[in-house]
Amino acid sequence: MRAIVHTRYARTDNLELRELPIPSPKPGEVLVRVHATSMHADIWHLVNGRPYFLRLMGAGLFGPGGKIPGTDLSGVVEAVGSSVTRFKQGDAIFGETTRSHQWSHGGAFADYAVAPAHKLALKPATLSFVEAAALPTSGLIACQATFDEGAVKAGDAVLVNGAAGAVGLFALQLCKDAGAVVTAVDGSAKLEALRQAGADAVLDYTVMDYTAGEDRYDLVIDIPGNHPIKRCLGVLKPWGRYVYIGHDGYGATGGRWIGSMARFLRLWLVQWLRGQRPRFPPAPDYPKRLAMLGRLAADGRLRPRVGRVLALDHVPEALRCLEQGAVEGKIVVEVAPPAQ
Ligand SMILES: NC(=O)c1ccc[n+]([C@@H]2O[C@H](COP(=O)([O-])OP(=O)(O)OC[C@H]3O[C@@H](n4cnc5c(N)ncnc54)[C@H](OP(=O)(O)O)[C@@H]3O)[C@@H](O)[C@H]2O)c1
CATH class of the missing domain: 3.40.50.720 (NAD(P)-binding Rossmann-like Domain)
Structure with missing residues (x-):
């Protein structure tokens, strides 16, 4: 499969399009044929390795280790790992690929990616793959x-x-x-x-x-x-x-x-x-929130604003656009264009 590989922490020239083996889903995971994926600020931070503390928080202390960036995706289920009952092969889904917090690459900038089943939801039929990929993290x-x-x-x-x-x-x-x-x-x-x-x-x-x-x-x-x-x-x-x-x-x-x-x-x-007790917000209820986002978007009550759609080999350009604020709205990377 094609994948964008992160070779080192730097601003430019640190992402390469390579051929890699298709990953296998572990128990509780889903293998997705990626149709679209989207950019957000944390991808920029992980590719640049800044701020430095994120390297301690899962990004990789001495370097990214050749991992594949990308956390948001929409696509079609190719295979499911053991204990996955919510999805089956052929389901159109959208969601996130990261296992825990956001400070690690999720592998979505590729033809295939694995994602934890609890971070995915069924994609409403009326929502395009491009629109669905714009929803998850933001x-x-x-x-x-x-x-x-x-x-x-x-x-x-x-x-x-x-x-x-x-x-x-x-x-x-x-x-x-x-x-x-x-x-x-x-x-x-x-x-x-x-x-x-x-x-x-x-x-x-x-x-x-x-x-x-x-x-x-x-x-x-x-x-x-x-x-x-x-x-x-x-x-x-x-x-x-x-x-x-x-x-x-x-x-x-x-x-x-x-x-x-x-x-x-x-x-x-x-x-x-002031006598208040600040606390970290609890982790979202992913299935409930993703289903809600999908439903609202399908009903037209929530409109993802897609500013630009680029191909997988244009991920470095997409990151530059994000940094420069050159695109109003979400930058989506279309990995597999819809069949005609
Ligand atoms: N979006 C995600 O999926 C995501 C994922 C992980 C974490 N986050 C966190 O969430 C943060 C926000 O993300 P985002 O994606 O919403 O960022 P964004 O798309 O870059 O939007 C930030 C907005 O704030 C505006 N702004 C800048 N300076 C301002 C000011 N002084 N007063 C009022 N508005 C101002 C920007 O306008 P200008 O163009 O004029 O600067 C821009 O419209 C990120 O930095 C990141 O830490 C986001």
Whole structure:
């Protein structure tokens, strides 16, 4: 099979298209014929090896060891490992390939990939493979921020900062679907897209600072985290929730060692000093959340915004586009074009 192989931590010239044997599914795993896969920020971090602490967290201390990047996929089940009962050969599915946390390559940039069965869901027939591949990681992070940490409910006033990015656009739509009133913050060129996605109000971050306004929110979902924490907490109603996602601008704004983790640590300290007990969010209920994302997308209540579709041998170009912010919407890699 064809696969993109990561040879060393570096910005460029570290990904090669090679021929490799097709992997075999272990117990609890599914072998997928990959139709499409998508790019996200953590793939960039793993390919670059930055921030450095992720190398300790499963990426590989001295190098990536020739592994295959990619975590999100859609495709067709080729074979199932023992104890897998939810899927059978020929099922169209979508989901994630990583076994535990996100700080490791998942092997999705290939003709075939294995994925844990509990991180897959059946693909709704009305959803294309390209659309389905755009859903998993960004959609799951948005679900976690909106429902698990954010506990959004109808009538809540929500602000999403960085709302036109992959996570933000899903969070905005999920909050609207839940009946919240959403203010979306992003750059001038993206405000129309935010209105079309259902935002009740839009703010241009290049001319307005949302933390300086009079409005107060039940929930703030903050992707870039570009204001001091105290000012972000200051726009909350007394019972309001602040959910920080974290974005280091592909190495531009975060430190080399721990990236945007530094802000998490400051946030936890501030919350602890205020008598709150910060905690890591629990792992998502993958089958439930993926099925929900698929259903909402099939019903047209959640629209994955696909900005560009590239072929497998264009993964290095796709990563450069991601880093440069050259594409609005999700970059999807189509591995096997649909049969005519
Ligand atoms: N998406 C995923 O699947 C995924 C996976 C794993 C982890 N994550 C985590 O989630 C983070 C967010 O990911 P993402 O995919 O949503 O990022 P993204 O697609 O790059 O979106 C970030 C958005 O924030 C905007 N922004 C930048 N500076 C801003 C500011 N000062 N005020 C308001 N908005 C600003 C960006 O606009 P500009 O173009 O103007 O800069 C962009 O629209 C990542 O860094 C990563 O740590 C995401």
